[in-house]
Amino acid sequence: MTGSFRLERLAGWGVTAASGFLAGATYAGIKGEHAAFKLDLGLLYSEVPADSAGMFTTSRIPGQPVKVSRARVGRPVRAVIVNSGCANVATGEEGLHNALEMTQLAAAKLGIDPMEVLVASTGVIGTQLPMDRIRAAVPAIVLSREGGADFARAITTTDSRTKEIAFEVWTGAGSFRIGGAAKGAGMIHPNMATMLAFITTDAAVAPGFLQACLRDAVEATFNQIDIDGDMSTSDTVFLLANGTSGTGPVDAGSPAAEAFRTALNEVCLHLAREIARDGEGAQHLIQVTVGGARSLAEARRAARAVASSVSLKAAVYGRDPNWGRVVAALGASGVDLDESRLTIRLGEFTLFREGRPVPFDREAARRYLESPEIEFAISLNLGPYQASAWASDLTEEYVRLNSVYTT
Amino acid sequence: MTGSFRLERLAGWGVTAASGFLAGATYAGIKGEHAAFKLDLGLLYSEVPADSAGMFTTSRIPGQPVKVSRARVGRPVRAVIVNSGCANVATGEEGLHNALEMTQLAAAKLGIDPMEVLVASTGVIGTQLPMDRIRAAVPAIVLSREGGADFARAITTTDSRTKEIAFEVWTGAGSFRIGGAAKGAGMIHPNMATMLAFITTDAAVAPGFLQACLRDAVEATFNQIDIDGDMSTSDTVFLLANGTSGTGPVDAGSPAAEAFRTALNEVCLHLAREIARDGEGAQHLIQVTVGGARSLAEARRAARAVASSVSLKAAVYGRDPNWGRVVAALGASGVDLDESRLTIRLGEFTLFREGRPVPFDREAARRYLESPEIEFAISLNLGPYQASAWASDLTEEYVRLNSVYTT
Numbered sequence: 001m002t003g004s005f006r007l008e009r010l011a012g013w014g015v016t017a018a019s020g021f022l023a024g025a026t027y028a029g030i031k032g033e034h035a036a037f038k039l040d041l042g043l044l045y046s047e048v049p050a051d052s053a054g055m056f057t058t059s060r061i062p063g064q065p066v067k068v069s070r071a072r073v074g075r076p077v078r079a080v081i082v083n084s085g086c087a088n089v090a091t092g093e094e095g096l097h098n099a100l101e102m103t104q105l106a107a108a109k110l111g112i113d114p115m116e117v118l119v120a121s122t123g124v125i126g127t128q129l130p131m132d133r134i135r136a137a138v139p140a141i142v143l144s145r146e147g148g149a150d151f152a153r154a155i156t157t158t159d160s161r162t163k164e165i166a167f168e169v170w171t172g173a174g175s176f177r178i179g180g181a182a183k184g185a186g187m188i189h190p191n192m193a194t195m196l197a198f199i200t201t202d203a204a205v206a207p208g209f210l211q212a213c214l215r216d217a218v219e220a221t222f223n224q225i226d227i228d229g230d231m232s233t234s235d236t237v238f239l240l241a242n243g244t245s246g247t248g249p250v251d252a253g254s255p256a257a258e259a260f261r262t263a264l265n266e267v268c269l270h271l272a273r274e275i276a277r278d279g280e281g282a283q284h285l286i287q288v289t290v291g292g293a294r295s296l297a298e299a300r301r302a303a304r305a306v307a308s309s310v311s312l313k314a315a316v317y318g319r320d321p322n323w324g325r326v327v328a329a330l331g332a333s334g335v336d337l338d339e340s341r342l343t344i345r346l347g348e349f350t351l352f353r354e355g356r357p358v359p360f361d362r363e364a365a366r367r368y369l370e371s372p373e374i375e376f377a378i379s380l381n382l383g384p385y386q387a388s389a390w391a392s393d394l395t396e397e398y399v400r401l402n403s404v405y406t407t
Numbered sequence: 408m409t410g411s412f413r414l415e416r417l418a419g420w421g422v423t424a425a426s427g428f429l430a431g432a433t434y435a436g437i438k439g440e441h442a443a444f445k446l447d448l449g450l451l452y453s454e455v456p457a458d459s460a461g462m463f464t465t466s467r468i469p470g471q472p473v474k475v476s477r478a479r480v481g482r483p484v485r486a487v488i489v490n491s492g493c494a495n496v497a498t499g500e501e502g503l504h505n506a507l508e509m510t511q512l513a514a515a516k517l518g519i520d521p522m523e524v525l526v527a528s529t530g531v532i533g534t535q536l537p538m539d540r541i542r543a544a545v546p547a548i549v550l551s552r553e554g555g556a557d558f559a560r561a562i563t564t565t566d567s568r569t570k571e572i573a574f575e576v577w578t579g580a581g582s583f584r585i586g587g588a589a590k591g592a593g594m595i596h597p598n599m600a601t602m603l604a605f606i607t608t609d610a611a612v613a614p615g616f617l618q619a620c621l622r623d624a625v626e627a628t629f630n631q632i633d634i635d636g637d638m639s640t641s642d643t644v645f646l647l648a649n650g651t652s653g654t655g656p657v658d659a660g661s662p663a664a665e666a667f668r669t670a671l672n673e674v675c676l677h678l679a680r681e682i683a684r685d686g687e688g689a690q691h692l693i694q695v696t697v698g699g700a701r702s703l704a705e706a707r708r709a710a711r712a713v714a715s716s717v718s719l720k721a722a723v724y725g726r727d728p729n730w731g732r733v734v735a736a737l738g739a740s741g742v743d744l745d746e747s748r749l750t751i752r753l754g755e756f757t758l759f760r761e762g763r764p765v766p767f768d769r770e771a772a773r774r775y776l777e778s779p780e781i782e783f784a785i786s787l788n789l790g791p792y793q794a795s796a797w798a799s800d801l802t803e804e805y806v807r808l809n810s811v812y813t814t
Contacts, residue, residue, distance in 0.1 A: 061738030061746050090734045090746065092763040125731025126764045233738050310717065311809055318810025324532025327497045328640050331466030339468050339497065356499040357533045394810075396803040402718055403725025403801075 005259035006170040007266060010179070014164030016148035017179035018202035020047045020244035024147035025154035028137035030085035030123070030130055040085045041134065042154035043106060043141045044198060049076035050242035052118065053211040055218045057235035063089040064099040065119040066236060073238065074207060078116040080198060080238055081106040083134070084157050084183070085123040089233040098129045105138040120196050120236045122157060122183060152181035155196055158401065159184045163274040165267055169203075171259045176203035176245035178263045182271035184278045195222065197237040197271055203260055204243030206251040214239045217265045221272035224300060224389040226308040239264070272390060277372075279392025280401045284316055286391045287375040294383035298335045303389035305333030306376060313394035316374060321365035323351040326376055341381035347374065354381075412666035413577040414673060417586070421571030423555035424586035425609035427454045427651035431554035432561035435544035437492035437530070437537055447492045448541065449561035450513060450548045451605060456483035457649035459525065460618040462625045464642035470496040471506040472526040473643060480645070481614060485523040487605060487645055488513040490541065491564050491590070492530040496640040505536045512545040527603050527643045529564060529590060559588035562603055565808065566591045570681040572674050576610075578666045583610035583652035585670045589678035591685045602629065604644040604678055610667055611650030613658040621646045624672045628679035631707060631796040633715040646671070679797060684779075686799025687808045691723055693798045694782040701790035705742045710796035712740030713783060720801035723781060728772035730758040733783055748788035754781065761788075 016023050025042040054073035056066050065088055081102050088095050103117035110117075121129070152162040166179025180199035205213070218237055243249075250256045277285040288307040293299035306312065309329035315322035323344050330337060340355035347368045349360045368374065392398075423430050432449040461480035463473050472495055488509050495502045510524035517524075528536070559569040573586025587606035612620070625644055650656075657667045684692040695714040700706035713719065716736035722729035730751050737744060747762035754775045756767045775781065799805075 057738075059735070059738030060740075060742070060744050061734050061749075087731075090731065090759060090762075090764065092747075125734055126759065233735050314806050314809035316810075317806065320810065324494075324497065327468050327532055328466070331464075331468030331640050333467075335467070337467050340499075342468075352497060352533065355497075357497065394806055396806045399721050399724065399801055399803045399806055402721035403723075403727065 004172065005262070007263055008168045008170065010166040010168055010177070013166035014148040014152050014179050014181040015044055015198050015200050016145045017166030018177040018200045018242070020202055020242045021045065021200045022047070022143035022145060022147060023151035024141045024143040025150035026137050026141045028083065029133045030083055039150055039154035041083045041137050041141065042151040043143065044080040044151060044200070045110060045143050046078055046240060046242045048242050048244060049078055049116065050240040051205060051207045051210055052077045053214040053239040055214055055237045057232055059233045061090060061233055063087050063121060063234040064091060064095040065121045066234060067096065068099045068103065069118045069120065069236065072115060072118060074211065076116065077118055077240065078112045079106050079110055080118045080120065082120040082155055082196065083129070084155055086121060086127055086129050087123045087125050087234050088121040088129055089125040091126065091128055094128055098131055101131060102134065105135060109138050109141070118238055120234070122155065122196055122234055125233065148181065155181065155183040157183060158280055160278055163271050163278070165270040167263050167266065169259050169263045171247065171256045173255050174245065174247035176201060176247050178203065178267055180267045180271055182275055184275040195232065195235050195275055197222065199237070199239045199264070199267055201241045202243065202245035203241055203247060203256070204245070204249045205241040205260060206249060209251050210239060210241055213261050213264050217268040220265065220387070221268040224304055224387070225272050225276045226304065226389065226391045276390035276392050281395040281397030282392030283395055284393040285373045286313070286316055286393060287373065287388055288378070288391070289375065289386065289388045290378045290380065291386040292380040292382055293385040294336055296385045296387060299385040299387035300389070302330060302333050302335040302378070302380070303387050305329045305335070306378065307389035307391035310394055313391060316369060317393040317395045319366050319369040321346055321349070321351065321362060321369060326378065327352070330378065336382065337380050338382065343379045343381065345377040411579065412669070414670055415575045415577065417573040417575055417584070420573035421555040421559050421586050421588040422451055422605050422607050423552045424573030425584040425607045425649070427609055427649045428452070428607045429454070429550035429552060429554060430558035431548045431550045432557040433544050433548045435490065436540045437490055446557055446561035448490045448544050448548065449558040450550065451487040451558060451607070452517060452550050453485055453647060453649045455649050455651060456485055456523065457647040458612060458614045458617055459484045460621040460646040462621055462644045464639055466640045468497060468640055470494050470528060470641040471498060471502040472528045473641060474503065475506045475510065476525045476527065476643065479522060479525060481618065483523065484525055484647065485519045486513050486517055487525045487527065489527040489562055489603065490536070491562055493528060493534055493536050494530045494532050494641050495528040495536055496532040498533065498535055501535055505538055508538060509541065512542060516545050516548070525645055527641070529562065529603055529641055532640065555588065562588065562590040564590060565687055567685055570678055570685070572677040574670050574673065576666050576670045578654065578663045580662050581652065581654035583608060583654050585610070585674055587674045587678055589682055591682040602639065602642050602682055604629065606644070606646045606671070606674055608648045609650065609652035610648055610654060610663070611656045612648040612667060613656060616658050617646060617648055620668050620671050624675040627672065627794070628675040631711055631794070632679050632683045633711065633796065633798045683797035683799050688802040688804030689799030690802055691800040692780045693720070693723055693800060694780065694795055695785070695798070696782065696793065696795045697785045697787065698793040699787040699789055700792040701743055703792045703794060706792040706794035707796070709737060709740050709742040709785070709787070710794050712736050712742070713785065714796035714798035717801055720798060723776060724800040724802045726773050726776040728753055728756070728758065728769060728776060733785065734759070737785065743789065744787050745789065750786045750788065752784040
């Protein structure tokens with residue numbers, strides 16, 4: 001069933017690369033005066049109803065927008081409204097009403113049904129949205145194909161840059177586009193790490209297959225990144241497919257299924273890596289690859305455990321090839337392993353082979369740790385499965401950003 | 408079965424407070440030249456065989472001393488040998504032989520069977536012990552009642568101070584003593600967080616009851632502390648009971664059972680809190696108490712989750728009453744909860760009550776966060792169970808200590 005296909009990156013494009021999608025953003029003043037003129041309210045619109053899929057935080061205290069969107073996703077939708085500066089979490093009934101009103105405001109502007117609108121928020125926990133400002137601002141949003149960049153900017157908080165990607169996907173059955181934007185695990189105000197991602201395609205994708213593809217892609221990418229170990233109340237990934245490319249319907253057995261899966265994975269992988277790379281105060285992107293695991297779940301868990309090690313992240317910041325911390329994190333991960341089969345590499349340096357430390361050039365390893373991207377490659381030598389995880393390093397700047405804040 | 412009893416703290420005493428225990432330490436040079444004259448090899452000795460209990464790391468890559476001691480604990484023992492500066496982890500067969508030889512060296516010095524010796528190590532992972540230095544140093548250790556303080560010093564790594572505690576326990580059936588020493592989650596060299604604790608008593612305690620009491624105490628104390636989320640390869644707690652106090656045997660139904668349990672819990676609680684307070688770079692001891700849980704396990708899990716939140720630790724460092732991070736950590740803990748029943752307090756300030764933010768005096772809360780000990784008190788309002796967890800805050804100093812190290 002696998003046809004040949006080709007991906008071509010569309011530089012400078014994100015959520016509006018796919019046909020039929022428009023976006024825009026405005027400054028509503030949600031972050032208060034000190035953030036004057038920073039875009040903080042974005043709107044994404046599909047000219048025709050789009051099938052939708054979503055993945056959300058598993059927090060037991062999800063944000064109010066998560067509650068609203070979780071109930072709507074899976075059906076055809078027309079728009080997504082999103083704000084930064086206030087996460088609308090732990091805000092009680094008032095907060096739930098406000099999340100619903102955000103969808104009503106977008107619907108009124110667009111002349112569509114509020115049930116066709118998804119909503120997401122990111123920012124401070126425990127404060128109410130300034131609804132008067134949002135009511136005034138929604139009508140001011142101008143939608144366009146070029147508005148994708150503004151939309152990407154409006155969702156950022158302490159991100160140092162926007163995160164966008166788009167591809168044209170050439171298949172035997174014609175071409176379609178897929179693109180997206182994400183915001184990283186930055187603290188806002190500084191209050192809450194979170195991630196949001198919005199992905200659009202003009203492929204026509206069967207709803208069940210759309211959700212299955214998104215789940216698989218998220219598990220391999222967004223769920224494998226770690227900035228500070230904190231799971232957010234607001235994590236949300238939306239995928240909208242409006243079918244306007246004119247290529248045939250994509251379903252599990254269709255010729256374009258593999259092309260679609262691959263392109264979606266590439267979009268998620270790019271955005272996930274950019275989030276990790278841009279972790280607060282980060283100097284390095286750390287990739288941890290674990291091979292030789294007995295199952296995919298164990299490979300992912302082991303990679304995540306190593307990538308999440310606070311002391312390893314600090315060591316990377318200090319350019320210290322401190323593989324003992326890899327051993328500690330692996331041992332604590334709960335994953336099945338046999339010390340006498342374990343091998344650990346850092347870049348091209350083998351540090352530990354089959355249960356024994358290997359002498360290596362520490363000075364050269366230290367120089368390797370100056371690279372912006374560094375990789376730990378671990379083999380458990382127990383089975384055929386492999387997975388990766390990504391993290392930022394832990395820097396003094398991270399602590400400063402998340403602490404030295406006068407209330 | 409509960410008799411009345413009274414605890415009296417014995418200031419300045421630790422592992423040798425109980426009768427029949429001697430200790431000592433020496434400088435073996437395990438940490439290398441830059442740590443010259445820092446005690447790094449300790450020996451604890453019971454003049455008569457002592458029943459023993461132990462709790463160990465659940466790491467899948469435990470240190471070689473853990474493997475040796477785990478097989479011996481539970482039977483009568485006479486001595487414990489311990490070194491700092493090298494954890495003897497991920498060192499293959501050579502490391503296992505070295506751990507065994509440490510017990511042989513102690514046994515030869517003391518004229519006892521090596522099987523009666525327990526061993527523990529803390530420090531760098533992945534390097535071999537300098538056995539020549541250890542062979543030369545063991546005979547130089549001088550044992551005495553006064554040597555408990557040296558023993559406590561010999562187990563420290565980056566701890567800023569030693570951690571010791573002892574009590575005289577007065578019961579209707581006579582009095583006994585219990586005391587202990589611990590090392591904190593400091594990185595050595597700086598390489599590996601770990602904790603070790605050694606507890607001695609001259610009560611006569613039935614072996615099965617001894618292990619049960621230790622397990623319960625460890626679960627409520629040492630297993631509820633968090634410095635940086637990293638579980639060590641070397642975590643070890645030993646409890647030795649030599650029965651020389653002359654008070655009757657302590658077993659589950661005996662008059663002194665409650666006194667013994669209480670005293671052991673107090674020893675573990677004190678040492679655990681001191682470890683958290685002395686976390687690397689720490690400025691605050693954070694206590695998190697979760698009440699109203701449906702089970703003890705859920706109360707402990709929720710308290711641990713909040714105490715482990717990296718972003719909350721950073722907020723405490725910055726004196727920011729940032730309760731949104733408590734919400735995020737609770738939500739992510741996986742514990743059963745109902746947002747509309749949840750209440751969160753910081754010291755005397757109620758921040759969130761039954762699903763709604765409560766206005767509070769942020770400036771006064773900020774001043775409260777200057778205190779050396781701060782407490783978050785959370786009620787889930789779902790059941791009768793309560794538990795606490797303890798943590799240090801996350802400071803720029805922590806990152807510096809764990810990163811800026813030239814290999």
